[in-house]
Amino acid sequence: MDYPHKYFEDEVREGFYITGEIKRAWAAQIEVLSEVDKICRRHNIKWYADCGTLLGTVRHKGYIPWDDDLDICMLRDDYFKFIDFAQKELPEGFACLTLKDKEPFYQYLVRVTNGRRFNYDEKFLERFYECYYPIGVDIFPLDYVAVDEEAENERKAAAFDIFAISDSFDEESRDDEELKELIRSVEEVCNVKIDSSRPIRQQLYMASETLFTIFGSKGAKEVVLMPYWLKDNNHKYPIECFRETIMMPFENTELPVPVEYDKVLRIEYGDYMKLSKAGGVHNYPFFEQLEDILIEKVDTYYFRYTFKPDDLENEERKTGDYTKKQVINYINMTKEAHGAIVITAAQGDIETSCNLLVACQESTINIGELLEKTYGEGFGAVSVLEEYCESVYQLYQALLNGEFGSSDAEGIALFLDDIYNKMKDILEKDVVNKKEMVFIPYRADYWKSMEPMWKKAVDEDVYDVYVVPVPYYKKTARSELSDMYFEGGEYPEYVNVTDYNTYDFARRHPDVIVTMNPFDECNYTISLSREHYSKILKKYTEKLIYISPYTVDEIGLDKESKAWKTLDYFCAVPGVVRADRVLVQSEQMRESYIERLTDMSGEEYRNIWEEKVGVLEKDVDNPEYFEDEEDKPFDKAEAISNLPESWRKIITKPDGTFKKIVLYNTGIAYMAQYGEKVIDKISNSLDVFKESKDDITLIWYANPHLMRTLKKVDLRLRDKYNKVVEKYKSEAWGIFDDSHDYSDIVNLCDAYYGDPGNIPHVFRDMKKPAMIQAIDILN
Secondary structure, eight states, X not given: OOOOGGGGSOEEXXXXXXXXXXXXXXXXXXXXXXXXXXXXXXXXXXXXXXXXXXXXXXXXXXXXXXXXXXXXEEEHHHHHHHHHHHHHHSOTTOEEEOTTSSSOOOOSSEEEESOSSOOOOHHHHHHTTTOOSOOEEEEEEEEEOOSSHHHHHHHHHHHHHHHHHHHHOOGGGTTOHHHHHHHHHHHHHHTOOOOTTSXXXXXXXXXXXXXXXXXXXXXXXXXXXXXXXXXXXXXXXXXXXXXXXXXEEXXXXXXXXXXXXHHHHHHHHSSTTSOOOOOOSSOXXXXXXXXXXXXXXXXXXXXXXXXOGGGGOOGGGXXXXXXXXXXXXXXXXXXXXXXXXXXXXXXXXXXXXXXXXXXXXXXXXXXXXXXXXXXXXXXXXXXXXXXXHHHHXXXXXXXXXXXXXXXXXXXXXXXXXXXXXXXXXXXXXXXXXXXXXXXXXXXXXXXXXXXXXXXXXXXXXSSEEEEOOXXXXXXXXXXXXXXXXOOGGGXXXXXXXXXXXXXXXXXXXXXXXXXXXXXXXXXXXXXXXXXXXXXXXXXXXXXXXXXXXXXXXXXXXXXXXXXXXXXXXXXXXXXXXXXXXXXXXOHHHHHHHHHHHHHHHOGGGHHHHHHHEEEHHHHHTOGGGGSOOOSSOOOHHHHHHTSOHHHHHHHXXXXXOBOEEEEEEEOHHHHHHHTHHHHHHHXXXXXXXXXTTTTEEEEEEEOTTHHHHHHHHOHHHHHHHHHHHHHHHHHOSSEEEOOSOXXXXXXXXXXXXXXXXXXXXXXXXXTOOEEXXXXXXXX
16 A cells, blocks of 8 residues: 655654554555455455544544554455455464464454564565554454343353353463352353363463353344453444444554444444543553563664653754854954064064965965855855955065065054954954854754744844755665655745755854754654754754644543653654753643653752753743853953943943943834834933933934834834834933843843833743833933
8 A cells, every 4th residue: 555655753643643654554454454454355255444443543544543453344244255265275374363372362352464474574564554563453353142131141241250250260270169160161161172272271261261151143233342342241233233334444554334323323422523542452562462472572773762861962062163253263363363463563574474464365365265065155154264365465465575664663563454354353353253053954844843943033123044955865664764755845934944955053053052852763653864953053053942743632641541642752852852942732741751861860960950841932932042051150341341432431330330221122012003203212211211311321222123114114114113213322321222132231230121022021031121111201
């Protein structure tokens, strides 16, 4: 059967997380069922979807998302008929397990499987969708209820007795006289002979089955799944329900269901359209114990993560020789070289000065080439570096030609300072001080989980924001990568996508990387390239954020539930452990993550998970999470010393102490809503602050996009606003800032005044006063 490749990927259905391994098992079961169906078609044997499979067919058009087995049923006559043909006609390697098998089989059903053990044969894996477990279909017999009620009650009582014996039977106690007497009574009631040389418990099951079949179809009005009916008094249906079948969609095929499936389901489940994610008669997933056995047998098992404390940190993350670090080194070394050039020129050592100029030019060329490799050809700073090289060459020629002597050292110093500062300013602006946030999606339909943070990052304009979709690969049962899938062209048009081939994480070392893949090597069916594993990405950023793309129904702390078990697959995985921040859908889910991670790592790590795991909505609303928090306290004096001299003069009082600093923030929203009223309010507020300029420094932080927006929507308003700005700048009693990064200003300031938004929230979180200006109040 053909399946689209995404069928075998993890997904969420009806709020429940389904792994790719479950999907492979589903597909393998359907493949086994196809062999059952072939035999039934050849021999006119009727079968029906049953139990959870019937419910899944009707309610979900496929498997119940929290179910993982395939059940069908047949009327007892067809059931026996099927067994006879199946044991002869099933393909090589298949097995038809019944109570009559030599190997003990203690179930009142037939199980058709594609084998009895793990199978990594290439042809087997190809046919059964890389599922290496023995996979089967359960076939339940429907037995006829006696027309005579008294006869039925006698059968039921006898069956209860045999159940009691068989369920408590211990093969080591077979010589017990009391037990022997009970066995003789079973032989008499069922007209069978128990062979003491064979497993007795299995023969007791067979004796029970003899009782199940003593009443035929003639005159019968009801049928039952006998073990359930005898024990629980349910699973009893009118025989008319099974007079015909109708075909209904199931996953990528169709299954026959009883024509009166509604009546069958109501008898079995009551209000069967009401979802319940509990129940089931086996552990979930069914192959869990098989997986444990497999892990014991193999040297390396790639699909299950084992917690390692070292994964919490990566010592390599700050030691890489990335572009920004090389640029900083270049700036510092160039300054030292310039100083040496001035000294040697003053000493008359022109040869050494020229050699140093050559070295400066060569290092500048190297840095220019590095920038183009990192950021692409045409990167703006490169042209300034080229101008620097030309200036260095001119000085070199002038020194060689004797145009400068030792007495001209001061002029050389001024010349070098001029070209150095121009070069330094552009490199600091475009490289050193530039912040990058990179989003790495791999599935376009999961982008919606990242989009809120992406929009926030773009709107805040703190970072240069990149979206770099990466390919992902199909993974085989041997954990080998095969087919590649890339969805880079499927994102919304308003998302500017960067080619993953051109974005070099190692060179660029972005400040923040946001990923949606938590698995690394520990997913059964898909993988990213190794260079996009969390272990590698963590080396190339100061903050690795994982956003869960899966929105599931809330998972409580019931550790026996199926939903809790799914946390093994998307919570207890390396990408969650290695991320610096993990963002999930809700506070309840956060608690579940913390509890599951603590189960995995030990109670001593609980505080780490409590700090690491957050709620996406809360983090998006708080830009503090986008920033790296410093452990050391903020040093205001040091921060002011690093400001431009023009700023320092305004902030510093004549006695050398610092004024109180207020951040005045004006944005786009108020301007769009109130128009000229906002400009009047700004003018009024500036006048008020001007009166206190000897004690308070005002930093007017204006949204950098405001002028551009006003240019589009209202030129008159823009001109009026621009007059206020220019007047404020010319008076120079305060500071005007329309840069893209306000984070340093927030630390510097003592209080906030201005428009509502995220910045006042940051002040409040930092326990600093924050006041919102009221547009209608001018005084």
